[in-house]
Ligand SMILES: Nc1nc2c(ncn2[C@@H]2O[C@H](COP(=O)(O)OP(=O)(O)O)[C@@H](O)[C@H]2O)c(=O)[nH]1
């Protein structure tokens with residue numbers, strides 16, 4: 578639906594004047610964020626305190642008494658609109674530090690995204706929460722191809738966290754779109770009567786999980802979720818029973834995720850709802866594969882040969898978002914190809930003069946590995962001595978797009 582500016586104002590005003598229905602919620606149950614005894618009414622969508630003074634600032638509402646959602650959440654929820662906010666990392670870190678210091682007995686649910694495992698980890702957050710009880714929620718498990726067993730994923734994640742501060746944390750697989758992965762979480766949450774917080778990077782799916790838990794518990798899902806970052810602005814209190822509650826929290830923006838190098842209109846290519854797609858290429862050295870117009874992969878060299886000295890092709894399995902177009906080209910031409918096609922390619926980079934960082938992988942033995950590119954999925958390959966690969970990603974601030982080498986998930 579499209580509105581002109583004038584109309585849009587009008588529609589929003591009319592609609593916003595009717596109270597958003599949270600009628601399934603009894604007093605003290607469900608999303609209780611705006612039923613605080615301290616008197617400050619908060620948005621049930623993002624947790625921010627309401628204000629009626631400045632429309633450009635977080636928490637603005639037209640009618641403080643009758644509305645449950647701030648105008649920003651109302652727009653995201655009903656029109657899928659992105660509304661820019663002046664919120665920065667410092668505010669988020671302050672909220673999380675305050676939480677951590679608030680009590681000695683806290684249970685954290687640390688949410689990581691299975692499609693972006695390395696990119697959804699935050700070292701400082703892991704250090705902070707490690708002093709308390711932690712359950713790692715490996716989320717968006719619906720994205721993993723069904724052939725991969727749950728036990729295998731758990732063993733994989735356990736090994737991945739095995740060397741870090743969270744090595745003893747319990748691991749649960751979750752997905753807000755699969756009931757069987759929501760019920761065990763609600764049950765786990767309902768057994769605890771001390772403070773519980775759901776934490777993790779922005780877009781890991783924290784708020785969607787809370788909503789799924791509310792729904793599974795026959796309460797009204799009310800927290801606002803979106804493909805944009807900074808959707809949740811402050812903590813949101815959810816009561817599953819009268820004695821028992823969990824807080825949703827804001828997530829830190831992933832500065833190392835490819836989405837930040839593109840305009841928000843392309844974010845469907847990076848945050849999505851369907852199982853990942855596997856695309857296999859049999860490549861010769863000197864060939865490259867492009868991810869739309871945002872990054873590319875080079876098979877530089879080291880190819881094996883047959884008895885006659887002829888080069889053997891190597892299989893590369895790309896695990897990607899279904900919407901992501903891949904194109905094959907010659908490595909020699911790759912940067913030129915990118916520069917000449919950048920206007921025609923989708924998704925494309927915001928910065929037309931983008932500079933690139935090359936990640937080099939040289940293998941000395943046989944192995945089965947995944948190269949993860951934060952936001953683009955992973956490339957699986959069986960390595961051999963001499964194999965030389967590169968991943969070329971746009972250079973962004975804060976250390977750039979995360980590219981990491983992990984043992985293979987699917988073998
Ligand atoms: N496929 C899939 N997508 C999810 C899941 N949970 C969340 N998402 C998507 O991930 C994006 C971020 O979700 P949101 O709940 O707002 O994340 P938050 O920032 O951690 O609260 C949205 O586009 C959601 O639709 C899930 O379990 N499976």
Ligand SMILES: [Mg+2]
Nearest residue numbers: 783784808809
């Ligand atoms: Mg959220």
